[in-house]
Amino acid sequence: MAVQADLLELFTGGCFCGSVRYQVAGKPLAVAVCHCNDCQRSAGAPMVSWSLYAQSSLVIIKGKPATFSKSGAAIRSFCPVCGSGLFYTNSLSIPGRVDVQSSTFDCPEAFPPQAQVQVAERLDWVNHLPELPGYERYPGPDKIP
Secondary structure: OOOOOOOOOOOOOOOOOOOOOOEEEOOOEEEEEEEEEHHHHHOOOOOOOEEEEEEHHHEEEEEEEEOOOOOOEEEEEOOOOOOOOEEEEOOOOOOOOEEEEEEHHHHHOOOOOOOEEEEHHHHHHHHHHHHOOOOOOOOHHHEEE
């Protein structure tokens, strides 16, 4: 009698320069866009999309991320060469889990957000982004109204 193993799809990703590479197994537990001030400041962006996994499913396959903690429980991991944010863990709010920055996956389109969190800290102008003109590519500074 043949035993069928549970085969999980592997997703790979990494930092901007390629010094840190990782893989995770299976689909995320959740995908959310976070609007908190800490995410805004650490990413230099109005929001960050996160894919939540069991910490045991994350494997670093190249390099070693650096870490930073402002509060002790929350730890942000990033590439020590290019500075790309990669992972977030918090032993109090998400014990045993890791958030992976969705845009660092090789196929970020496979991780559409299911929710927005920390919307109390969302920048007001983010609500008006759909009203702005869109350009397929950067048109130059004199073409933007």
